[in-house]
Amino acid sequence: MSEHFTASTTVNLEQNASAFAEVIAAAFGIVVREVASLFDFSVPTYSTADLLKAVNQSVQQLTSFNIGALKAQFPSLSSHHLHTLAHTKALLESIKTQPLVRIGIERLKATEWETAQNFWAITEQRLRRSEVTEAVNSAQRVRQLLSSGLKEVQNRLSNAQHNYVASSAIQVLREMGYQVQVARSSVGSWTSVWATKGGKAIGVVISPQSQMTVDMMGWEGTSCQAELISFRERMKKRGIQFREGKRYLHRRREGGALLQQASKLVKSSGLTFPEALLHVVQGNLRSDQRRRQAATILLHQRQKEGL
Numbered sequence: 001m002s003e004h005f006t007a008s009t010t011v012n013l014e015q016n017a018s019a020f021a022e023v024i025a026a027a028f029g030i031v032v033r034e035v036a037s038l039f040d041f042s043v044p045t046y047s048t049a050d051l052l053k054a055v056n057q058s059v060q061q062l063t064s065f066n067i068g069a070l071k072a073q074f075p076s077l078s079s080h081h082l083h084t085l086a087h088t089k090a091l092l093e094s095i096k097t098q099p100l101v102r103i104g105i106e107r108l109k110a111t112e113w114e115t116a117q118n119f120w121a122i123t124e125q126r127l128r129r130s131e132v133t134e135a136v137n138s139a140q141r142v143r144q145l146l147s148s149g150l151k152e153v154q155n156r157l158s159n160a161q162h163n164y165v166a167s168s169a170i171q172v173l174r175e176m177g178y179q180v181q182v183a184r185s186s187v188g189s190w191t192s193v194w195a196t197k198g199g200k201a202i203g204v205v206i207s208p209q210s211q212m213t214v215d216m217m218g219w220e221g222t223s224c225q226a227e228l229i230s231f232r233e234r235m236k237k238r239g240i241q242f243r244e245g246k247r248y249l250h251r252r253r254e255g256g257a258l259l260q261q262a263s264k265l266v267k268s269s270g271l272t273f274p275e276a277l278l279h280v281v282q283g284n285l286r287s288d289q290r291r292r293q294a295a296t297i298l299l300h301q302r303q304k305e306g307l
Contacts (some may be wrong), residue, residue: 009165009210012049012241019239020046027160028107031209041045045241048157049209056096062090081136088139103154103288116145158208159189165210165240166191172234183274192277203259205281217255
């Protein structure tokens with residue numbers, strides 16, 4: 001019996017704070033020992049997705065609050081102008097209250113960060129002078145600068161987390177006695193690992209968001225579960241925590257759908273096994289996206305017909 005396992009990953013600060021320091025240092029180009037002085041380690045786990053989710057939630061909440069405050073102060077503002085000004089202010093406030101995001105923008109986009117704050121000061125001055133059009137124009141400039149900085153921070157943190165998770169998986173599998181082959185996509189941050197030991201093999205694919213998919217082949221009975229547990233425990237010691245996991249006991253010695261599709265591709269195309277793993281997972285993802293788009297279009301068509 002072998003199994004297929006998919007889960008998102010986070011860095012567990014309580015288990016291994018140095019892992020988090022490595023991710024941040026790699027993202028922002030700083031010395032690892034500096035991270036402790038730049039960030040509050042009170043949170044138990046870290047993931048780029050959670051961080052950006054917290055920023056977005058803060059922006060939404062503050063935008064609603066700011067709309068009310070601005071409307072009371074400037075009752076003649078149109079709803080469009082209100083939202084532009086409120087959202088921009090919320091974005092600036094949210095970045096300032098998220099130390100990791102603020103530090104990232106300061107490090108990676110220092111000039112843009114300073115310019116955005118200066119432009120926001122100008123925006124507030126223009127509002128007080130009732131120069132609404134000019135105030136909205138400068139607010140839009142602020143939002144462009146902040147959005148650019150936020151995107152750069154997200155990309156750097158996502159890549160750093162991905163690289164840490166991928167390198168940890170490679171090292172752990174080698175420690176477990178596997179011969180390891182690795183492939184990385186030329187477009188986007190995808191990594192695949194093909195690990196073999198005797199007649200057994202483990203295929204691992206890590207997405208740009210650090211979601212990990214594992215498929216196994218070659219095991220009899222339930223011995224594969226012990227091997228997967230060992231893999232996860234070793235990853236945990238490196239600070240990698242799995243969550244939102246889905247496990248499928250596919251009961252096929254030749255592997256689940258991922259490994260079977262990759263095996264066929266290797267035979268027909270001449271790709272290496274890790275290259276085939278990447279091709280299969282990315283192809284399945286594109287197919288899922290097309291199906292969702294088609295379903296959305298069909299739903300819209302039916303809603304129009306029902307009107």
